[in-house]
Amino acid sequence: MVLDKKRTVKIIKAALKEDVGTGDITTLSTVSTVESIKASIVANEDCILCGIDIAEWVVNVLDCSVRFKPQAKDGQRVYQDKEVAFLEGHARAILSAERTMLNFLCFLSGISTAVNKFVEKTEKYGVKIYDTRKTLPLLRYLEKYAVTVGGGCNHRIGLWDQVLVKENHLRVTDIDTHKNFVHGVRKKVTKNIKIEVEVENLEQLERMLAGSPDIIMLDNMTVDDVKKAVGIRNKLPAGKRPLLEVSGGITLENVEEYAAQGVDRISIGSITDSVVSVDMSLDIVA
Numbered sequence: 001m002v003l004d005k006k007r008t009v010k011i012i013k014a015a016l017k018e019d020v021g022t023g024d025i026t027t028l029s030t031v032s033t034v035e036s037i038k039a040s041i042v043a044n045e046d047c048i049l050c051g052i053d054i055a056e057w058v059v060n061v062l063d064c065s066v067r068f069k070p071q072a073k074d075g076q077r078v079y080q081d082k083e084v085a086f087l088e089g090h091a092r093a094i095l096s097a098e099r100t101m102l103n104f105l106c107f108l109s110g111i112s113t114a115v116n117k118f119v120e121k122t123e124k125y126g127v128k129i130y131d132t133r134k135t136l137p138l139l140r141y142l143e144k145y146a147v148t149v150g151g152g153c154n155h156r157i158g159l160w161d162q163v164l165v166k167e168n169h170l171r172v173t174d175i176d177t178h179k180n181f182v183h184g185v186r187k188k189v190t191k192n193i194k195i196e197v198e199v200e201n202l203e204q205l206e207r208m209l210a211g212s213p214d215i216i217m218l219d220n221m222t223v224d225d226v227k228k229a230v231g232i233r234n235k236l237p238a239g240k241r242p243l244l245e246v247s248g249g250i251t252l253e254n255v256e257e258y259a260a261q262g263v264d265r266i267s268i269g270s271i272t273d274s275v276v277s278v279d280m281s282l283d284i285v286a
Contacts, residue, residue, distance in 0.1 A: 001148040003053060011142065012058050015100050020062075024096040035091040038286040040083045041105065044279040049078050050112035050149040054142070055085060055101040063093030075112070075149045084280070098282045106277040108146040113278060114271045115150030117252055122259040122266065123151075130155045130245070130265050134273035143272045155267055163195040167219070170198075182211025196245070205229050213242050217267070220248035223257050230262040 041055065049072050056068040066089030072078050084105075087094055118129045129152040135143045144154045156162035163185060173181070185195055196215035199205045202225060208216055209232070218229050226246055233241055243264040250258065250268045258266060 001145050001154065003142075003145055005053075005057065007141065008054060009057055009061065011138070012054065012061055012100070012104075014138075015103070016058065016061060016097075019100050020096055024092070027092050027095045031091050031095065033090075033092065036089060037091040037094060037284050039087045039094055039282055039284045041085040041087070041101070041280060041282050043078045043082045043084055043109075044080060044281060046077070046079050047109045047278040048112040048116045048150050049076050049084055049105075049109055050074050050146045051105040051108035051142075052085060054104045054108070058101045058104065059087065059089075059093060059097040062097050063090050065089055066093050087282075094282075102280055102282060104142070106280050107275070108142060108149075109278040109280070110275045111143055111146035111272060112150035114275050115147050115152040118255055118266075118268060118271065119151035121252065121256045125256075125259040127259040127263060128153045128265045129271075130267040131272055132247075132267050132269045133158070134269035136272075147271065150271075152271065153265070161193075163189055163193060164217070165195075165197045167198060167200065180211065182208060182213045198247075201225070202228055202232065205232060209233070209236065209242070212240060215243045215245055215265075217245045217247050218263070221246070223254075223261060226258060226263060227261045234262070 043049070052070045052072065052074055056070070059066050059068055066087060069086040070084070071086060072082065072084045078084055115129060122129060131144060131147040131152060132155055133140070140157070144157065147154060156164060165185065182195060182197060189195070194214040196217055197208045197211075197213045198217040198219050199208055200219050200221070205216060205218070216233075218226055221229065230244060233244055245265045245267055246258050246263050247267040250266055251270075255266060255268075
């Protein structure tokens with residue numbers, strides 16, 4: 001995933017409006033207009049860097065004359081005390097941009113770092129790590145970018161780009177009376193739209209397999225049931241086997257055990273909805 005600068009700058013401007021508002025009164029009242037400084041953004045812990053271009057765009061929105069020199073790239077593993085960017089220019093702009101730059105860098109690097117830990121545990125099984133829609137309002141675009149920087153994959157972007165029939169849909173639809181449920185859904189969407197169905201047990205799995213969905217999500221199943229689900233799916237002809245996705249209750253401690261059962265993908269809400277930000281700081285060096 002490549003960041004769209006125009007779209008990202010809109011988010012940046014909203015963030016700066018929230019933080020700077022009508023003006024950074026502390027900086028405006030203490031720092032002269034002609035004062036220039038040099039500063040470094042430093043990673044205070046090991047991480048997978050994400051958001052370095054965003055940090056540059058933040059300060060340049062306030063003052064395009066500020067020189068921003070990245071010392072590392074998004075997706076690069078950086079270690080504690082590593083300088084990730086060097087800045088030189090008007091002190092007012094750099095100081096006013098500081099917190100917004102760091103907020104983006106720390107938060108997005110936290111996501112990419114968390115994702116990468118899951119990827120490292122599952123890649124030998126050929127299993128892909130996916131995100132979910134459990135994201136902060138208005139920041140989903142950037143969060144999903146951070147997931148790809150960490151080596152993960154994006155699930156549906158929103159409610160408009162993929163069908164995902166979940167438990168509550170099935171309850172409202174009274175699924176037991178619809179033998180051709182998946183076929184009925186397919187008739188109502190365009191051909192390029194993927195159809196995924198969530199199941200909670202092996203009985204539901206077998207029922208949904210008859211409709212040939214593109215993906216079946218195994219929600220909150222035990223490792224043993226996931227293994228059985230893979231066996232049931234693999235009995236189908238190769239061309240009629242849906243992808244199997246595991247979701248619910250996945251942690252770093254159990255993800256490898258699930259990946260080893262032969263599923264295709266694992267979706268994890270915690271990589272975006274409860275991520276711990278990476279610690280970074282901006283230090284004036286001259």
